[in-house]
Amino acid sequence: MTFKPQQLTPYHSARHYFGAEQRRHREAARLSLVQLAEILNSSKSTLARVETAELMPPPDLPAQLDAAFGTDKHFHGLYELAKREAHPDQxxxxxxxxxxxxxxxxxxxxxxxxxxxxxxxxxxxxxxxxxxxxxxxxxxxxxxxxxxxxxxxxxxxxxxxxxxxxxxxxxxxxxxxxxxxxxxxxxxxxxxxxxxxxxxxxxxxxxxxxxxxxxxxxxxxxxxxxxxxxxxxxxxxxxxxxxxxxxxxxxxxxxxxxxx
Known part of the structure; x- marks a missing residue:
């Protein structure tokens, strides 16, 4: 059975946008989740859950993605916005x-x-x-x-x-x-x-x-x-x-x- 990636909703929140950007850059580099996981010394499951916004990106992931894709501080900036969403509004x-x-x-x-x-x-x-x-x-x-x-x-x-x-x-x-x-x-x-x-x-x-x-x-x-x-x-x-x-x-x- 052919695997179909889950549809993303990048504009729902900063965390969703982070995941969508990870997938966009990964696919532009023609990398599978397994290949990206090997490059980052991460796990496929973690990266998959980040892409679908099921998991808050781990603190070390933004710098790793910026280094892997040559995106300066793009993912760092997205993470700075996304990490605030884990806390209560007040x-x-x-x-x-x-x-x-x-x-x-x-x-x-x-x-x-x-x-x-x-x-x-x-x-x-x-x-x-x-x-x-x-x-x-x-x-x-x-x-x-x-x-x-x-x-x-x-x-x-x-x-x-x-x-x-x-x-x-x-x-x-x-x-x-x-x-x-x-x-x-x-x-x-x-x-x-x-x-x-x-x-x-x-x-x-x-x-x-x-x-x-x-x-x-x-x-x-x-x-x-x-x-x-x-x-x-x-x-x-x-x-x-x-x-x-x-x-x-x-x-x-x-x-x-x-x-x-």
């Missing part, structure tokens, strides 16, 4: 401001902030939403990881993150996942671009325990706040955060952690 405006911010300050009492998460930790957290299919979870993980692209740029924003000790003690995804996540946190405790501080249990209860808070300092001098489940309160003094993270990492060392 969150997209915050993402726009986050992408512009020169300084990003976050407070999180329950989980590691999205900008600091490893892929494994993000997957463990987002998988808790039982109503999401595996493909939807994968899209959200990819979208969350894409927010971190700017942190690896030539001019990353300054970051100051305060987390509750509960974040270190509550395991997500098993011991290996937590050990890798805490190791990544430890690397960012005190660098030219980032500071991570921990509010220890010994500090007792405090007003901001109810929810997370994000403060964004924009190039125009204005500051925007994004909060979830709390009212704006106070930040607190510095703590011996590196030591607390290292102590928590010891609790997850009993497992056989895979090499990073």
């Amino acid at each position: 969150y997209r405006r915050f993402m726009d401001f986050e992408a512009q911010a020169e300084v990003i300050e976050t407070y999180d009492p329950q989980v590691v902030s999205g900008l600091l998460q490893t892929r494994e930790y993000a997957n463990a957290q987002l998988s808790l939403q039982e109503e999401l299919a595996r493909e939807q979870t994968e899209e959200l993980v990819n979208a969350r990881m894409s927010r971190q692209d700017r942190l690896r740029s030539a001019q990353p924003p300054l970051r100051w993150s305060i987390i509750d000790e509960a974040v270190l003690r509550r395991p997500f995804g098993g011991a290996a996942c937590m050990h890798k996540q805490l190791a990544q946190l430890l690397e960012q405790v005190d660098t030219p671009d980032s500071k991570v501080q921990v509010m220890p249990f010994s500090a007792g209860p405090y007003y901001l325990m109810g929810g997370s808070l994000h403060l964004l300092a924009l190039p125009n001098g204005s500051t925007l706040a994004y909060e979830e489940g709390i009212e704006v309160g106070h930040l607190y003094e510095d703590r011996d955060s590196a030591e607390l993270i290292q102590q928590a990492m010891e609790d997850y060392k009993s497992c056989d952690t895979p090499p990073s």
Whole structure:
């Protein structure tokens, strides 16, 4: 039986347009999905699902397609538009401001902030939403990881993150996942671009325990706040955060952690 490719709807959304453009350039180069998958070291299934907009393009795919087809930053630009569609409407405006911010300050009492998460930790957290299919979870993980692209740029924003000790003690995804996540946190405790501080249990209860808070300092001098489940309160003094993270990492060392 002859295979007939599924009809595309390129103007339905940026994600659909990305998939349609991938197919257009692939067919212009006279490549099958299998051949393109071999060139990109990807899988035929992933590329097929991207073309039909069933899957959000993985973060590394746009650069690979631009390199394979010689399209400069064509697919990069499409991806920048498409990745926003994975987030709820009310969150997209915050993402726009986050992408512009020169300084990003976050407070999180329950989980590691999205900008600091490893892929494994993000997957463990987002998988808790039982109503999401595996493909939807994968899209959200990819979208969350894409927010971190700017942190690896030539001019990353300054970051100051305060987390509750509960974040270190509550395991997500098993011991290996937590050990890798805490190791990544430890690397960012005190660098030219980032500071991570921990509010220890010994500090007792405090007003901001109810929810997370994000403060964004924009190039125009204005500051925007994004909060979830709390009212704006106070930040607190510095703590011996590196030591607390290292102590928590010891609790997850009993497992056989895979090499990073």
